[in-house]
Structures are given as C-alpha cells and as structure tokens.
Amino acid sequence: MRLLLVLVLVLCVAVMVGCGGKKARPPEDIDEIGEQGGAKMPGEGDEPGATDEPVTPIKPGADEIELRRIYFGYDKYNLDNDAITTLAGNAAVLMDNPSVKIRIEGHCDDRGTENYNLALGEKRALAARDYLVNFGIAQSRISVISYGEERPLDPAENEKAWAKNRRSEFDIR
Amino acid sequence: MRPSANAHVSVHAATHAAVHTGAAALALIAALAAALVFAPAAGAQTDVRLRVTAEGRSAIRIGFLEPEKEIDETVAGYHEEFLGILKDDLEMSGYFEIVKDPEKDEPHALVGTVTESRSQELSFGINLQDRVSSQSIFRRKYAGATDGIAMVAHVVADDIVYALTGRQGIANTQMAFVAGARGEASLYTVHIDGSGLSRITQTPSIVMNPSWSPDTTRIAYVSYASGDPAIYVTDLEDKTTVRFSAFQGMNAMPAWSPDGSKIALTLSKDGNPEVYVISVDGKTRKRLTRYSGIDCSPTWAPNGFELAFTTDRTGSPQIYAVDMEGLSPRRITHEGGYNTSPAWSPEGDLIAYVAGIDGGFQICTVDPFGISTSVLTEEGDNEYPNWSPDGMHIIYSSQARSKSGIYIMNRDGSGKRRIFKDLENPRSPAWSAQPRKTTLEPLQG
Incomplete structure (x- = not known):
C-alpha cells in the first residue's frame, strides 16, 4: 500500500514536470492545417477552445522531446512544404537524441475504401520515414505502421476533420 | 454453434419415387429457360442460365401445395419452421418467386411437402413437380433432428435450385x-x-x-x-x-x-x-x-x-x-x-x-x-x-x-x-x- 502511494506521488511529479516543460511551446492551431501559409506565431494558438494537442505525447521518463505530426492532401502521400518543414524539425530533434527510437503511424480520413486507405496510410508513414532516413537518421531507429482510417483524430464528417485525420504521427518508443 | 455441413441430414430415396431421367429434367430446364430468359439473340435455347430480371423478380414461379397427408399436430410446428426456412432460402437464391396461390397463379413448378415423426427424427418428404405435366421432377425424403431443421431446409433448397437450374445453391453457405x-x-x-x-x-x-x-x-x-x-x-x-x-x-x-x-x-x-x-x-x-x-x-x-x-x-x-x-x-x-x-x-x-x-x-x-x-x-x-x-x-x-x-x-x-x-x-x-x-x-x- 505504501509502495503504491510512493508510486502515485512519483507519477504526479513526473506529470507536473512534463506539463511545465510543454508550456514553452504553444499548441499548434489545428484549424490551419491544410491551408497555405499556415505557420502560426507563438502564442496565437492559445485562444480558448483550442484544446487539440497535436504534439506527440511525451513518454514519461524519456528525455523531453517533441515530434510533430505532418498532414497530407486527400488521397495523397507526397510531402508538401509544410510537411517538409515539420519533418526537418523532427529530424533535428532525432539527431540530437540518438537513443530515441520512433514508430511512424500513417492515418487517413474515412473516405474511400478501408483497404486502399490501409495502403495509403502505409505510404504516408513511409514517406516520412524515407525523408528522415535521407536526412541521416538510421532506418533501424524507425518502424512504421498504418492504421488506415481506424484511428481518426476527429470523427466528424467535414473538411476540417478530414484534414486533421490525414496525417503521420511520430510515436516515441 | 457452427453446425458442420449435413451433420444431421440424410437423404433417403423414397421407395415410391417416380421414375425420372436426366433427360426429362433437362428438357424441363430448357423449356423454362426458353420461356423466361430474355434471350438477346437467336439460338439462345441452348443457354440454360437463368438470370433475375432487372426488377429483381424471380424467373421461376414456385407454388407450395397443401401437405399430401395430414400433418400430425406433434410435428406441425416443425413443419411450419421447415417451410418458412425453405421458402426464405428459395427466394434468397434469386431464381424463384414463391406464388401465393398454387392453383390460380400458374406457377412453373409445385412443391409438395409432408413432415412426419420417425423414431427420434423428423422426416421431410419433398415432391417437386412440373405443374403443367404434373410429372415429378424429384421425390425424396430428408431426415433431420428437431434442432437441425434449418440444415435440412438448406439442403432441400439447394436440391430444388439444382434440379431446376442446374446450378449450385447457396443456402448452405x-x-x-x-x-x-x-x-x-x-x-x-x-x-x-x-x-x-x-x-x-x-x-x-x-x-x-x-x-x-x-x-x-x-x-x-x-x-x-x-x-x-x-x-x-x-x-x-x-x-x-x-x-x-x-x-x-x-x-x-x-x-x-x-x-x-x-x-x-x-x-x-x-x-x-x-x-x-x-x-x-x-x-x-x-x-x-x-x-x-x-x-x-x-x-x-x-x-x-x-x-x-x-x-x-x-x-x-x-x-x-x-x-x-x-x-x-x-x-x-x-x-x-x-x-x-x-x-x-x-x-x-x-x-x-x-x-x-x-x-x-x-x-x-x-x-x-x-x-x-x-x-x-x-x-x-x-x-x-x-x-x-x-x-x-x-x-x-x-x-x-x-x-x-x-x-x-x-x-x-x-x-x-x-x-x-x-x-x-x-x-x-x-x-x-x-x-x-x-x-x-x-x-x-
């Protein structure tokens, strides 16, 4: 029982440290995804209601690093300029943290067939992997998985939700 | 429960089965095909493949006759269950329309049924006939346990599909x-x-x-x-x-x-x-x-x-x-x-x-x-x-x-x-x- 209490306390501290660290970087405004020139100034995403947190959750105990999601056009798996900018940032973080291994998840919106979306999600994950490998990240540090349309961020059926769901995520292992 | 196919089904050739040759059955199929298929070209008589119409109506009309003998009240419930599943299967097959009145609706084929109790098992007698000639196309008895009625009905449905179209049915899939x-x-x-x-x-x-x-x-x-x-x-x-x-x-x-x-x-x-x-x-x-x-x-x-x-x-x-x-x-x-x-x-x-x-x-x-x-x-x-x-x-x-x-x-x-x-x-x-x-x-x- 006492052991459990200690464990809970340790976890609480860990969570608090984690939250404190995140403040340095504002959440990205998800509404801008898919639009041209959507780069936001720091602080702009802090308006009330911006509850989406696009940053990959930090693994407790791991070095605090952030890897950002990238987004894709409908039925596309090529990297657009926004995606490349984000990936370059992710690559730099991975270069600075050579012990970190990641799994890249590829996701789709739910239009089209589950089968094709599974392949499309795989290509979205692989596109991100190939960029990182070309950047100099060892392929052995990266695995990929496609979830197709199985794990939408936003289950709504509209353009905004679909844009959010067409993405690759970077899961620290 | 996943019943293995035909576990409780056995087919008994009825001792009083009418003599029936393959040639006669084929003649009937050909006649039905010629009458019903919207033949796009001359010489289509050799094509016995039957297709449902664009309206989704079935090509072959089947009527169910009243039982040939009185159904014992101890098996009347099983008889109704059997008939219900058999009719569903035949409609699902896509080849048939079940007519309401076998006398007035001029079906192509008639099905006579009789259900009896027989030492721990049920016996389902089937007599499939060409209505116009009243000739029997096949006549046989199927045996099944009271908890295996659906399986018997599926076998009967597939046999009727095969007898009238020459094709494998899907009732057992x-x-x-x-x-x-x-x-x-x-x-x-x-x-x-x-x-x-x-x-x-x-x-x-x-x-x-x-x-x-x-x-x-x-x-x-x-x-x-x-x-x-x-x-x-x-x-x-x-x-x-x-x-x-x-x-x-x-x-x-x-x-x-x-x-x-x-x-x-x-x-x-x-x-x-x-x-x-x-x-x-x-x-x-x-x-x-x-x-x-x-x-x-x-x-x-x-x-x-x-x-x-x-x-x-x-x-x-x-x-x-x-x-x-x-x-x-x-x-x-x-x-x-x-x-x-x-x-x-x-x-x-x-x-x-x-x-x-x-x-x-x-x-x-x-x-x-x-x-x-x-x-x-x-x-x-x-x-x-x-x-x-x-x-x-x-x-x-x-x-x-x-x-x-x-x-x-x-x-x-x-x-x-x-x-x-x-x-x-x-x-x-x-x-x-x-x-x-x-x-x-x-x-x-």
Missing part, C-alpha cells in the same frame, strides 16, 4: 465478417440465413479482410492484436490459429487462391505496398508487382491465372490485372479517378470494385477486359464487394447514414437488402464457398 467498434472489433461467422453466429477472434483489436479457404475449413484475416498488423489463419474445425504473415510493415488483404494452395496478400516489407503470393505451407513466396507507389488488394481470377489488384501507378487508384509471373500488368478500369477493392466473380465474367463517384463510393462491375462497366449502388459509401459462390449475388458493406451495415444484392444491382443487424457496425463481409456439391442423381425406382 456462410459469411465471415468483422463487427464492433473501430479498434475493438472481432471476426465472426454466420450462416447466410442469419443463424449460427460464431465469434472467431477473442481479443478485440483492429480486424480486417477475412478470406475463406475454398474448402471453407479455414479463414485468413488481418489482426493488430499483437500491436502490429499480421495475417492469421484460423482453422474453424479444431479452433487453432497460426500466424501466417508478420513481416515488417503492412501484412494485409489476404486472398485465398481458388485451388486452396496459395494466399495472395499485400506486404510493404520491401519499402512500399506490393502484391505477393505465398504458398499456404509458407515455403514459397513470390512478388508480383514492382512499382514505387501503391499496389494492393489482390483478388484471384477463378482459373488462378491472374490476380486483379489496385494500383496508383497512373497517379490515381485503378484496377489492373497481373499474371502469376508478375509480367506486364494490364489496366482494367479507365473511368474516374478512384477505383479500388476488386473482387473477381466466381464465374470469371465480372470484377466488382469500388468507384469514387460524385463524392460517394459505389459498387460497380466491369468485365475483365475493361470494356463495359455498371454502377450497382446509388448512395452513401459502399465497399468490400464480395461474391456469392454461385456468382448470382454481391455482398458489401455500406456506410449510408442510419442504414450502415452489410447488404446483399443481385449481380445486376437489383434486390438490395440489409442483413445481420444484430451487431455493432458489421463490415468487411466474405462469402464462403458452397461446402458440399449438390449432385442429385435422378432417382430410379
């Missing part, structure tokens, strides 16, 4: 499908009449793409239960499961070959999704596609010579076919910018697929040469087309609002109806082959 919330789904099997639901996978997970072995004893499918996608094969008889394919990356869309010896599938282990064929014993593996984009969703031609698949090598997903050497893939679909999920018909004459049309996704068919296409659904998002083993029906999933579920339609798109409404979000249906061949030797007696 099953469907595998996925149901449950996204990420917490399970694989199920159920008889095509909706009975005998059986859960196959026990760990809720992402589950997709069931594919039956041709002998209906095993199902290959995708599961993420281990955390990564892998293809598993479950033996339905001894309830064992083996991991068939678990390469790095995607292992998806298994398709069992018509001869049962191989499984086509999609793997990304070489850097992007490609179509492979792996022998069921795992000993040989062959890559059939070579393209840096997407190649996926293989489906076998019934002769096993080719696979149709989806590829975006022209910039948008289209259906192609490739031979077993992987040489010179040929393009099949040309219209539209989104054609995926092909399913080759068991007769080989059509490929069903999903086309993106006006923001929706519709089930279509195209001949294997890519000459003529038909759009079979009109609304909503439809996917996973899959053929009945007789090639008469297409089963598919639909995400139409409030009407989501699994649907069956005739091969021309008529007669759509939703089936299996019991479980949450049923999808990814796969129709089993016919577990037994109907032969129905003409009875000599």
Whole structure:
C-alpha cells in the first residue's frame, strides 16, 4: 500500500514536470492545417477552445522531446512544404537524441475504401520515414505502421476533420 | 454453434419415387429457360442460365401445395419452421418467386411437402413437380433432428435450385465478417440465413479482410492484436490459429487462391505496398508487382491465372490485372479517378470494385477486359464487394447514414437488402464457398 502511494506521488511529479516543460511551446492551431501559409506565431494558438494537442505525447521518463505530426492532401502521400518543414524539425530533434527510437503511424480520413486507405496510410508513414532516413537518421531507429482510417483524430464528417485525420504521427518508443 | 455441413441430414430415396431421367429434367430446364430468359439473340435455347430480371423478380414461379397427408399436430410446428426456412432460402437464391396461390397463379413448378415423426427424427418428404405435366421432377425424403431443421431446409433448397437450374445453391453457405467498434472489433461467422453466429477472434483489436479457404475449413484475416498488423489463419474445425504473415510493415488483404494452395496478400516489407503470393505451407513466396507507389488488394481470377489488384501507378487508384509471373500488368478500369477493392466473380465474367463517384463510393462491375462497366449502388459509401459462390449475388458493406451495415444484392444491382443487424457496425463481409456439391442423381425406382 505504501509502495503504491510512493508510486502515485512519483507519477504526479513526473506529470507536473512534463506539463511545465510543454508550456514553452504553444499548441499548434489545428484549424490551419491544410491551408497555405499556415505557420502560426507563438502564442496565437492559445485562444480558448483550442484544446487539440497535436504534439506527440511525451513518454514519461524519456528525455523531453517533441515530434510533430505532418498532414497530407486527400488521397495523397507526397510531402508538401509544410510537411517538409515539420519533418526537418523532427529530424533535428532525432539527431540530437540518438537513443530515441520512433514508430511512424500513417492515418487517413474515412473516405474511400478501408483497404486502399490501409495502403495509403502505409505510404504516408513511409514517406516520412524515407525523408528522415535521407536526412541521416538510421532506418533501424524507425518502424512504421498504418492504421488506415481506424484511428481518426476527429470523427466528424467535414473538411476540417478530414484534414486533421490525414496525417503521420511520430510515436516515441 | 457452427453446425458442420449435413451433420444431421440424410437423404433417403423414397421407395415410391417416380421414375425420372436426366433427360426429362433437362428438357424441363430448357423449356423454362426458353420461356423466361430474355434471350438477346437467336439460338439462345441452348443457354440454360437463368438470370433475375432487372426488377429483381424471380424467373421461376414456385407454388407450395397443401401437405399430401395430414400433418400430425406433434410435428406441425416443425413443419411450419421447415417451410418458412425453405421458402426464405428459395427466394434468397434469386431464381424463384414463391406464388401465393398454387392453383390460380400458374406457377412453373409445385412443391409438395409432408413432415412426419420417425423414431427420434423428423422426416421431410419433398415432391417437386412440373405443374403443367404434373410429372415429378424429384421425390425424396430428408431426415433431420428437431434442432437441425434449418440444415435440412438448406439442403432441400439447394436440391430444388439444382434440379431446376442446374446450378449450385447457396443456402448452405456462410459469411465471415468483422463487427464492433473501430479498434475493438472481432471476426465472426454466420450462416447466410442469419443463424449460427460464431465469434472467431477473442481479443478485440483492429480486424480486417477475412478470406475463406475454398474448402471453407479455414479463414485468413488481418489482426493488430499483437500491436502490429499480421495475417492469421484460423482453422474453424479444431479452433487453432497460426500466424501466417508478420513481416515488417503492412501484412494485409489476404486472398485465398481458388485451388486452396496459395494466399495472395499485400506486404510493404520491401519499402512500399506490393502484391505477393505465398504458398499456404509458407515455403514459397513470390512478388508480383514492382512499382514505387501503391499496389494492393489482390483478388484471384477463378482459373488462378491472374490476380486483379489496385494500383496508383497512373497517379490515381485503378484496377489492373497481373499474371502469376508478375509480367506486364494490364489496366482494367479507365473511368474516374478512384477505383479500388476488386473482387473477381466466381464465374470469371465480372470484377466488382469500388468507384469514387460524385463524392460517394459505389459498387460497380466491369468485365475483365475493361470494356463495359455498371454502377450497382446509388448512395452513401459502399465497399468490400464480395461474391456469392454461385456468382448470382454481391455482398458489401455500406456506410449510408442510419442504414450502415452489410447488404446483399443481385449481380445486376437489383434486390438490395440489409442483413445481420444484430451487431455493432458489421463490415468487411466474405462469402464462403458452397461446402458440399449438390449432385442429385435422378432417382430410379
């Protein structure tokens, strides 16, 4: 029982440290995804209601690093300029943290067939992997998985939700 | 409960069976075909293939006669149950219309039935007759236990289909499908009449793409239960499961070959999704596609010579076919910018697929040469087309609002109806082959 209490306390501290660290970087405004020139100034995403947190959750105990999601056009798996900018940032973080291994998840919106979306999600994950490998990240540090349309961020059926769901995520292992 | 085929069914040749020759039966079939098929060309008399009409009405009218002798009250309930299932099966087959009044509605064929109790078993007597000549087409007795009435009815239905059309029926077939919330789904099997639901996978997970072995004893499918996608094969008889394919990356869309010896599938282990064929014993593996984009969703031609698949090598997903050497893939679909999920018909004459049309996704068919296409659904998002083993029906999933579920339609798109409404979000249906061949030797007696 006492052991459990200690464990809970340790976890609480860990969570608090984690939250404190995140403040340095504002959440990205998800509404801008898919639009041209959507780069936001720091602080702009802090308006009330911006509850989406696009940053990959930090693994407790791991070095605090952030890897950002990238987004894709409908039925596309090529990297657009926004995606490349984000990936370059992710690559730099991975270069600075050579012990970190990641799994890249590829996701789709739910239009089209589950089968094709599974392949499309795989290509979205692989596109991100190939960029990182070309950047100099060892392929052995990266695995990929496609979830197709199985794990939408936003289950709504509209353009905004679909844009959010067409993405690759970077899961620290 | 998954009854093994015909476990409690036995067929007894009736000692008083009318003499009946194959030639007479064929003459009847030919006569019906000539009368009913909308023959597009002269000389079609030799074509005994019957098709449902565009309105979804059945081509052959069947009337049920009153029992030849009084049904004992101890078995009257079983008799009604048997008749109900038999009529449902006959209507489902797509060949028949059950008429209300066998006297006035001028059916083509008549069915006489009698149900009796016989030492622990029930006996169902069937007399199928040509109404005009009153000649018996076949007359026999079927035995079954009181808890196996549906199975007997399915056998009788398939025998009637075979006797009147020369084709294998589907009353005894099953469907595998996925149901449950996204990420917490399970694989199920159920008889095509909706009975005998059986859960196959026990760990809720992402589950997709069931594919039956041709002998209906095993199902290959995708599961993420281990955390990564892998293809598993479950033996339905001894309830064992083996991991068939678990390469790095995607292992998806298994398709069992018509001869049962191989499984086509999609793997990304070489850097992007490609179509492979792996022998069921795992000993040989062959890559059939070579393209840096997407190649996926293989489906076998019934002769096993080719696979149709989806590829975006022209910039948008289209259906192609490739031979077993992987040489010179040929393009099949040309219209539209989104054609995926092909399913080759068991007769080989059509490929069903999903086309993106006006923001929706519709089930279509195209001949294997890519000459003529038909759009079979009109609304909503439809996917996973899959053929009945007789090639008469297409089963598919639909995400139409409030009407989501699994649907069956005739091969021309008529007669759509939703089936299996019991479980949450049923999808990814796969129709089993016919577990037994109907032969129905003409009875000599």
